Amino acid sequence: xxxxxxxxxEQAGRHVRPYAITGGRTRHSRHHFTLITxxxxxxxxxxxQDHLEPEAMAILALCRERAVAVAEIAGxxxxxxxxxKVLCGDLLNxxxxxxxxxxxxxxxxxxxxxxxxxDGIRQL
Amino acid sequence: MVSVSSxxxxxxxLKILIAGGFGVGKTTMVGSVSEVAPLETEExxxxxxxGVDDLAGIEKKSSTTVAMDFGRITISPxxxxxxxxxxxxxxxxxxxxxxxxxxxxxxVLADTRRLDASFASIDFFESRDxxxxxxxxxxxxxxxxxxxxxxxxxxxxxSTPVVLCDVRERQSSKTVLLAxxxxxxxxxxxxxxxxxxx
Numbered sequence: 001x002x003x004x005x006x007x008x009x010e011q012a013g014r015h016v017r018p019y020a021i022t023g024g025r026t027r028h029s030r031h032h033f034t035l036i037t038x039x040x041x042x043x044x045x046x047x048x049q050d051h052l053e054p055e056a057m058a059i060l061a062l063c064r065e066r067a068v069a070v071a072e073i074a075g076x077x078x079x080x081x082x083x084x085k086v087l088c089g090d091l092l093n094x095x096x097x098x099x100x101x102x103x104x105x106x107x108x109x110x111x112x113x114x115x116x117x118x119d120g121i122r123q124l
Numbered sequence: 125m126v127s128v129s130s131x132x133x134x135x136x137x138l139k140i141l142i143a144g145g146f147g148v149g150k151t152t153m154v155g156s157v158s159e160v161a162p163l164e165t166e167e168x169x170x171x172x173x174x175g176v177d178d179l180a181g182i183e184k185k186s187s188t189t190v191a192m193d194f195g196r197i198t199i200s201p202x203x204x205x206x207x208x209x210x211x212x213x214x215x216x217x218x219x220x221x222x223x224x225x226x227x228x229x230x231x232v233l234a235d236t237r238r239l240d241a242s243f244a245s246i247d248f249f250e251s252r253d254x255x256x257x258x259x260x261x262x263x264x265x266x267x268x269x270x271x272x273x274x275x276x277x278x279x280x281x282x283s284t285p286v287v288l289c290d291v292r293e294r295q296s297s298k299t300v301l302l303a304x305x306x307x308x309x310x311x312x313x314x315x316x317x318x319x320x321x322x
Contacts, residue, residue: 034222034226035139035165035206035208035222035223036137036138036139036206036226037137038134038135038137038204040134067134067135067204069137069196069204069206071163071165071194071206071208072163072165072194072196072206074165074166075163075164075165075193075194076163080166080167080168081165081166081167081222082167082168098134099134100134100135100136100137102136102137102138102139102226103136103138103226105225105226108312108315109138109228109308109312110312111309111312111313111316113138114228114305114308114309114312115309116199116200116203117138117199117203117205117228117305118302118305118306118309119199120197120199120200120203120205121157121197121199121205121298121301121302121305122298122302124157124197124294124298
């Protein structure tokens with residue numbers, strides 16, 4: 001029997017084309033995510049989700065401890081933002097995650113909100 | 125029946141952009157205030173008919189990958205601020221709507237030796253009414269120009285803050301962020317005053 005010729009992670013780079021992970025989709029049909037939409041896993045334990053792509057599993061694992069922004073998921077898992085959005089849309093459909101969209105664009109930031117951020121920055 | 129929600133309350137996420145020319149210190153600034161090491165995120169964007177000659181009505185579409193780095197500051201359990209350093213060389217980041225819309229405000233980092241590299245960002249934020257402050261990054265403590273000279277050279281509105289800074293220093297980067305937030309607060313107060321006059 002021939003041994004499979006695996007490359008190790010560093011040599012291999014990204015073997016799977018990003019949109020193969022999403023079944024060719026570049027955007028999700030139902031859900032809209034922004035770069036700073038926060039995602040948290042609904043379940044704190046590793047549930048049996050054999051049907052999920054490894055990348056979707058990785059998102060669930062990453063978002064188990066705290067809410068993580070879409071951009072942060074993409075940066076940590078080294079995936080394009082649009083791929084993360086599609087996968088998160090699927091996870092939301094499957095009710096495996098909870099999401100928090102940023103304040104709506106029509107809703108301008110209040111003086112109070114801005115001052116709370118200023119206080120936080122001063123205390124860094 | 126009593127329904128008990130076990131779902132955690134998620135914080136609200138906000139963002140501030142850090143723009144400016146290539147090599148002006150955007151990544152350094154993200155790193156000096158972020159609680160995590162700066163991460164890089166990329167996205168493919170479609171650049172329809174950007175900078176191409178008109179070929180008799182043929183719609184030219186191409187796509188380009190835009191990468192930017194970002195950091196995170198947890199303000200409180202309810203508020204998380206993300207900092208996005210825009211790609212320096214790439215003029216196409218302006219087309220990445222998801223990056224630019226909904227920002228609390230922006231920093232335009234400038235280098236006095238290459239002030240022209242900040243024009244595009246300034247025009248962009250002015251045209252979109254996004255509050256911003258100009259941070260003049262003084263490497264090695266060199267102060268080759270005063271804030272007032274930079275203001276004149278960039279033809280800035282008197283209300284736009286200009287801060288001399290060294291973004292390698294956390295305290296200095298904080299001053300720049302606070303200047304942005306002051307501009308944002310002034311805009312929010314002006315909006316309140318305007319609505320009160322109706």
